Amino acid sequence: MGDFEEPIRTEVLVIGGGIAGGTAALDLADAGFEVLVATRADDLMESNTQLAQGGIVYDSRGLAKEIMAAGCYLNNPAAVRILAKEGPDRVNHTLIHRLDVEFDLKSGVLERVKEGGHSVARIVHRADATGQAIQSKFAKAMLEHPNIRVLLNATAVDLLTPSHHSADRLAVYRPLTVVGAYLLNRQTGDIVRCLAKQTVLATGGLGQIYEHTTNPEGARGDGIAMAHRAEARVANLQFVQFHPTAFYRIGAPRKLISEACRGAGAKVVDASGNPVLKKYDERADLATRDIVARAMWREMISTRVPSLYLNFRDYIPREKILDYFPTIREMLLDYGVDILTDLVPVVPAAHYSCGGVLAKPETAETSLKNLYAIGEVACNGLHGANRLASTSLLEGLVFGHRAARTIESRLTKKPAFDLSVKPWQNAADEPADEALIAEDLRTIRGIMWNYVGLERTTRRLARARMELGRAERTVENFYQSAGVTDSLIGLRNTARTAVLVAEAAWIDRQSAGCHYRT
Secondary structure: OOOOOOOEEEEEEEEOOOHHHHHHHHHHHHOOOOEEEEOOOOOOOOOHHHHOOOOEEOOOOOHHHHHHHHOOOOOOHHHHHHHHHHHHHHHHHHHHHHOOOOOOEEOOEEOOEOOOOOOOOOEEOOOOOHHHHHHHHHHHHHHHOOOEEEEOOEEEEEEOOHHHHEOOHHHHHOOOEOOEEEEEEOOOOOEEEEEEEEEEEOOOOOHHHOOOEOOOOOOOOHHHHHHHHOOOOEEOOOOEEEEEEEEOOOOOOOOEOOOHHHHOOOEEEOOOOOEOOOOOOOOHHHOOHHHHHHHHHHHHHHHOOOOEEEEOOOOOOHHHHHHHOHHHHHHHHOOOOOOOOOOEEEEEEEEEEOOEEEOOOOOOEOOOEOEEEOHHHEEOOOOOOOOOOOOHHHHHHHHHHHHHHHHHHHHOOOOOOOOOEOOOOOOOOOEOOHHHHHHHHHHHHHHHHHHOOOOEOHHHHHHHHHHHHHHHHHHHHHHHHOEOOHHHHHHHHHHHHHHHHHHHHHHOOOOEOOEOEO
C-alpha cells in the first residue's frame, strides 16, 4: 500500500482497479515498470468487474460479425478486428495461466455457454459469479506485486495538465498533455499531486447518473468528466445500455439479475404472475435486452407500478435453479426473497456505457498526450450503438494489454517528471453540506431517468438540456465554494457527465441500438 506523500511520483498512474486497469498495471509491472493504482474504493474488489455474473468470450469464430450486428454496424471495424483476433489469447495468457482463474469445467474441459446475440456457445464462466472470480485474482496479484503500489480511498479530483495547472503562465501555449492527477485522500481530506509520466483512465462507467443502475457507487462518470474538463474528446455517449432486470427495493442497491435467468426460462410477469412481454415482441422474454427493457418501462408507465417481477419458480426446475443460479439466490435471500418460491421485483436499470473518452483501438491513446483510456470509460468504437453480451470483460483484457504495450514503448525513452504543476489550493475548509449534495443528485438522476432514459423524445431532451444546464451551474458554484469531499467530486462529475449524455442524445436524431428516440 502506498502513502499520500506530496507529491507522489510514479512512472505510470492507473486510475481504477478493475479488469482493464488491472491488466495494464500487471503487464507493465511484469515488464519492470513502476505503477501506482489509485481507486476511490476502500477495497480492490469494488468494481464493475466483480459484479459481472455472466462470463467472457473465449471463441472468436464469427464473433466480429455478431459484435457488428449488435452494434448496428456503427462499430469501429479496427477495434472489432483486434478484439476478435486477440481475445482468446488474452484469456489464456492473463486469466488462465497468469492468474489461474478457475472457470467451470464440463467433462474435464472448459464449459462454454451461449448468451443472447451469440450464434454459438463461446462463453466461459464461473457459475453466475464470473466477475467476482476474476476480480479476486487481479486484486491479489496487484497487492502482492513488488512493482505496484495501491492507493485505496484515493479519489481522482482532476487530471493534471500544464495547460491548466502549471505555475508557468506560458504553458497554456503548449500541446495538451496529461502529467498525472490530483488525488483526494478520503480518510484525511488532503489533496495531493500524483506526478506520472503516463496516465491510464480505467474508471469504469456512468450508471450512477441515473435513478436506477446496476453499477457500483463509484460509477458516476468520473473519468469522462475529468477527461472532458481537460479537453479530451468524447464520443457515443448517447449509447447507454439498460439492463432489463435489476432487483428493486426502496433503499436497496439495484442488484443485477443476469439475463441468463430468462435464457434458462424465467419470465417477466406482473404482480399477479401474468407474463407481460409477449404483447410487445413475439420473442417475449428472449428478445434483446434493449427491447425487453423498453417493454418493461412502457408496462410500468402504463400500469403505474414501480416494478415488475421475475418468475423463476413456475418456469425453471428447482434443481436447475440451485445448480445454475446459486449466487443470485444467495444475494436475494439477504433481502428476504427466495427465487425458489417468490416473485422477484425487478426494474430496468442503466447498465453499460458504450461511449466514453475517445481512444485509438490500436494503442488506447486519447486525444491528450500521455493519457490512455481503457475499459468502460473508453470509446474505441468496439460496441458501436449497443454492446454484445460478455464482451466487456474481454475488452478490458485486450485493450488494457494494448495500452501497456504502448506505454512500455514510451517509457523506454526515459521521460522526466513535469514539476511545474501547482499544489492543490483548497477553496474552503468547511466540508460540503451532504444534504445539499443528496438533493442535487436526486434531481439530476430523476431528470436523466425520465427524460434521457430508455425512450427519448425531442421535448424530453429539450427539457433535460435546460434543467441539467441549470443544475450543473448550481453544482459548479457549490463546488468552488465548499471544502472538497468525495461526494462533492462525485456530484460535480455526475452533473458534467449527465450534460454530455443529454447533449449527445439531443444531437443524434436517429434511433440506433440503445439510443431510442420516438
